Amino acid sequence: MKKVIAMIKKIISLLCVVSIIVACSSSDDSNGGNTDNFDRTALLSNYADNIIVPALSDFQSKVSDLDVARANFINDINQSNLDLLSGAWLEAYRSWQYVAIYNIGIAETFTGNLNGFRVYFNVYPVSTSLIESAASGTDYDLNADAYFAAQGFPALDFLIHGIADSDTTPLDKFTTNVNFEGYVDYLTNVQSQINNRSTVILNNWQDTFRDEFVANTSSSATGAFSKIVNDYINYYERALRANKIGTPAGNFSAGQTFPDKVEAYYKNDVSKELALLGLDAVQKFFNGQSFDNSSTSVESLASYLDYLDSSQLKNDINAQFQVARQQIQSLNNSFSQQVIDDNTQMTQAYDALQAAVVLLKVDMASIFDVQIDFQDNDGD
Amino acid sequence: MRILFLFMPGTLSTYLSTKTSAAPLAVFRIGFGVMMLLSIIRFWSYGWIEKLYLNPKFHFSYYGLEWIKPVGNFTYLIFFICGLAALFVALGFKYRIAIITFFLSFTYIELLDKTTYLNHYYFISLLSFLMCFLPANAYYSVDNFISKKQYKEIPKWTIDSVKLLLGTVYVYAGLAKINSDWLFRAMPLKIWLPSKYDLPLIGETLMQQHWFHVAMSWSGMFYDLCIPFLLLYRKTRWFAFALVIFFHVFTRVLFPIGMFPYIMIVSALIFFDAHIHERILNVLRRLLKRFNATREKLSAQIYQSRKQNLVVPLLAIFFSVQLLLPFRYLLYPGELFWTEEGYRFSWRVMLIEKTGYTEFKVVNSETKASFLVNNSDFLTPFQEKEMSTQPDFILEYAHFLGRHFESQGHENIEIYVDSYVALNGRRSQRYIDPKVDLLKQNESLKPKDWILPFKDEIKGL
Numbered sequence: 001m002k003k004v005i006a007m008i009k010k011i012i013s014l015l016c017v018v019s020i021i022v023a024c025s026s027s028d029d030s031n032g033g034n035t036d037n038f039d040r041t042a043l044l045s046n047y048a049d050n051i052i053v054p055a056l057s058d059f060q061s062k063v064s065d066l067d068v069a070r071a072n073f074i075n076d077i078n079q080s081n082l083d084l085l086s087g088a089w090l091e092a093y094r095s096w097q098y099v100a101i102y103n104i105g106i107a108e109t110f111t112g113n114l115n116g117f118r119v120y121f122n123v124y125p126v127s128t129s130l131i132e133s134a135a136s137g138t139d140y141d142l143n144a145d146a147y148f149a150a151q152g153f154p155a156l157d158f159l160i161h162g163i164a165d166s167d168t169t170p171l172d173k174f175t176t177n178v179n180f181e182g183y184v185d186y187l188t189n190v191q192s193q194i195n196n197r198s199t200v201i202l203n204n205w206q207d208t209f210r211d212e213f214v215a216n217t218s219s220s221a222t223g224a225f226s227k228i229v230n231d232y233i234n235y236y237e238r239a240l241r242a243n244k245i246g247t248p249a250g251n252f253s254a255g256q257t258f259p260d261k262v263e264a265y266y267k268n269d270v271s272k273e274l275a276l277l278g279l280d281a282v283q284k285f286f287n288g289q290s291f292d293n294s295s296t297s298v299e300s301l302a303s304y305l306d307y308l309d310s311s312q313l314k315n316d317i318n319a320q321f322q323v324a325r326q327q328i329q330s331l332n333n334s335f336s337q338q339v340i341d342d343n344t345q346m347t348q349a350y351d352a353l354q355a356a357v358v359l360l361k362v363d364m365a366s367i368f369d370v371q372i373d374f375q376d377n378d379g380d
Numbered sequence: 381m382r383i384l385f386l387f388m389p390g391t392l393s394t395y396l397s398t399k400t401s402a403a404p405l406a407v408f409r410i411g412f413g414v415m416m417l418l419s420i421i422r423f424w425s426y427g428w429i430e431k432l433y434l435n436p437k438f439h440f441s442y443y444g445l446e447w448i449k450p451v452g453n454f455t456y457l458i459f460f461i462c463g464l465a466a467l468f469v470a471l472g473f474k475y476r477i478a479i480i481t482f483f484l485s486f487t488y489i490e491l492l493d494k495t496t497y498l499n500h501y502y503f504i505s506l507l508s509f510l511m512c513f514l515p516a517n518a519y520y521s522v523d524n525f526i527s528k529k530q531y532k533e534i535p536k537w538t539i540d541s542v543k544l545l546l547g548t549v550y551v552y553a554g555l556a557k558i559n560s561d562w563l564f565r566a567m568p569l570k571i572w573l574p575s576k577y578d579l580p581l582i583g584e585t586l587m588q589q590h591w592f593h594v595a596m597s598w599s600g601m602f603y604d605l606c607i608p609f610l611l612l613y614r615k616t617r618w619f620a621f622a623l624v625i626f627f628h629v630f631t632r633v634l635f636p637i638g639m640f641p642y643i644m645i646v647s648a649l650i651f652f653d654a655h656i657h658e659r660i661l662n663v664l665r666r667l668l669k670r671f672n673a674t675r676e677k678l679s680a681q682i683y684q685s686r687k688q689n690l691v692v693p694l695l696a697i698f699f700s701v702q703l704l705l706p707f708r709y710l711l712y713p714g715e716l717f718w719t720e721e722g723y724r725f726s727w728r729v730m731l732i733e734k735t736g737y738t739e740f741k742v743v744n745s746e747t748k749a750s751f752l753v754n755n756s757d758f759l760t761p762f763q764e765k766e767m768s769t770q771p772d773f774i775l776e777y778a779h780f781l782g783r784h785f786e787s788q789g790h791e792n793i794e795i796y797v798d799s800y801v802a803l804n805g806r807r808s809q810r811y812i813d814p815k816v817d818l819l820k821q822n823e824s825l826k827p828k829d830w831i832l833p834f835k836d837e838i839k840g841l
Contacts (some may be wrong), residue, residue, distance in 0.1 A: 038577075178674045217578055223578070252752050254751040255750060291797050346765050358808055363808045369572055369574075371765075377428070377432070377496070377762055
């Protein structure tokens with residue numbers, strides 16, 4: 001027994017010595033031990049309190065302004081009220097760009113669709129045939145999957161700016177069209193869907209989810225950090241890169257371009273502005289910049305990369321966002337027009353966005369050890 | 381030293397006729413059967429049969445075994461048969477048929493989709509293959525009651541062969557850790573451990589320290605290299621077993637490795653002397669007495685292995701292959717961790733953290749029109765993750781896409797891939813040559829020259 005104990009001691013001391021030697025001799029690629037710990041609670045509360053909840057509050061207030069404009073319009077249907085409605089719609093649509101990332105909390109429970117809760121706000125191109133047939137009296141259910149493409153901002157876009165079958169102006173839908181009452185109802189129903197869902201989301205964050213989110217510092221795939229990183233990358237890849245730019249530019253369709261698959265197609269001259277706002281939301285999130293711009297960078301993905309000795313990657317990601325921004329800025333205000341005039345510039349913007357997908361989804365996810373699109377399974 | 385003596389003809393035949401107590405193998409059989417049964421139940425209850433084998437639209441096959449595909453709801457039946465066979469193995473009831481059934485059904489399941497490949501599963505397949513040739517039902521089995529015979533002694537080599545397989549797994553896993561990424565950059569532990577910041581006590585402290593990552597890497601290597609020998613040597617055996625328990629429980633806490641740690645802990649019992657196993661069996665006997673299990677008198681017989689002349693050479697070949705296979709990577713140019721040519725079936729466990737991104741482009745060679753593929757239309761997230769970092773997966777998927785789009789009426793199809801991989805904390809680099817039409821490449825054992833070279837060097841075995 002004594003011999004065994006002596007051997008145990010020997011082995012342990014050998015391991016210790018080896019470890020110390022190695023620890024001291026191989027600190028070339030790092031700054032040694034990180035003793036000051038990264039504060040994940042601070043990171044999550046920065047995201048919740050300074051970025052997500054303020055963005056949701058702003059969105060909520062823009063949505064109620066929009067609802068007021070809608071009520072005024074229905075109360076007194078004329079072109080100038082429709083113009084006011086259009087202005088309120090654009091304000092809310094701008095604000096939407098800052099909340100579209102956050103498919104988390106109760107928003108996540110809305111649907112299992114890969115695009116998350118966005119399917120109730122921003123699926124485009126809008127299905128005008130569904131709207132027209134609904135206005136003509138066909139039963140419809142905005143909660144049904146089939147109606148994802150007939151609600152939210154794209155549906156309002158069509159109702160406010162589009163011209164229905166056999167009409168001559170957008171306003172005709174609500175005045176001279178045989179189904180004008182149907183259109184008025186549809187407008188109200190689309191609006192109340194937006195009202196309800198955005199209210200539910202904001203209330204959920206304010207009542208319980210903010211605390212849940214900040215407290216959920218678990219390192220597992222269901223931890224708040226892992227989930228929000230997944231939401232972030234999902235938004236960037238699908239909503240921003242593919243939907244706003246790639247799809248109209250024909251990246252997914254054998255080069256066939258789709259001028260009608262741009263965001264806000266019927267308003268048409270704001271697709272660039274909305275895309276830039278989406279990119280702005282992405283970059284501010286990355287750097288942890290507060291929604292009201294009062295702080296530039298606190299605990300965030302960027303500072304976490306710093307903590308993990310990956311400042312170069314952080315800089316490269318920011319630089320790539322900047323390249324993408326410049327590419328998008330050089331485009332026509334209307335992506336439809338851009339696609340028709342010179343699609344090459346569109347695909348260049350896509351490539352610039354795409355380069356950051358690799359940095360986020362491969363390099364950053366690997367450094368964070370966050371599983372993307374997690375599926376539970378054993379590993380080696 | 382004893383191994384060297386075996387090469388002398390006289391000592392070899394003496395060794396092969398040496399007998400030893402049958403109890404260790406009986407306990408091993410029970411432990412193995414029970415662990416396998418639990419594994420199957422666990423796998424089933426998590427809904428993984430559906431998720432991994434029934435839901436995917438496409439399965440990644442092993443080279444040359446493309447005909448092995450999930451068989452719809454009959455896949456459940458295969459799992460059921462496998463679980464039942466495991467139970468029969470544990471009971472020692474119709475042992476030979478049970479273990480052969482288990483080996484075949486388990487291996488068939490593993491060959492369904494290489495996405496789910498794990499060294500652990502490969503180990504189970506090999507071990508159950510080996511057990512087909514061992515008299516694990518000689519003692520303390522239901523078969524004893526049926527035949528009214530039991531054998532208290534069996535050839536010593538039968539138990540040693542299990543030890544040899546276990547030892548091979550550990551030592552090769554240890555050898556594989558002798559590389560510069562593991563030992564000097566502490567990769568990938570340096571990535572994995574800090575992300576476990578929420579572990580009590582050590583999460584925010586030890587797990588964040590560079591020296592701890594290095595210490596874990598080095599001790600992991602020494603553990604793997606030494607543990608079989610510490611278990612073999614009687615004086616260090618209890619200490620070694622304590623290490624086995626500590627190491628495997630610790631890795632279980634850190635990583636999602638399922639049943640494997642428990643299987644290894646139970647397996648390590650085989651290194652103990654027979655009197656320990658008799659004590660384990662006595663506990664079982666006492667338990668069974670409570671259920672009034674009848675105890676007939678069994679006639680103790682001398683175990684005569686009739687086919688030993690056939691089985692021993694066969695197992696010698698089996699072990700030779702096992703010892704050589706992990707070195708096949710030497711036949712391939714390029715960095716093993718990067719190309720993964722010769723990576724599987726080699727006990728390379730937890731050595732790489734690889735993240736990949738692949739986007740496939742389908743091009744019409746005549747019109748040059750092209751479009752991008754949405755991988756999630758065809759693959760589960762898990763399949764996409766595995767596909768993105770392994771060239772043979774990328775190639776197989778490209779051919780699948782080719783067939784799919786051809787059946788949709790597309791013509792003159794060429795398929796290119798835009799792919800990036802980050803290995804062990806390095807920045808990502810392009811992985812596959814984007815100018816190569818993957819449809820013109822075919823899977824083979826030859827080196828894949830369309831994998832772009834790794835722009836760094838990893839030294840070591």
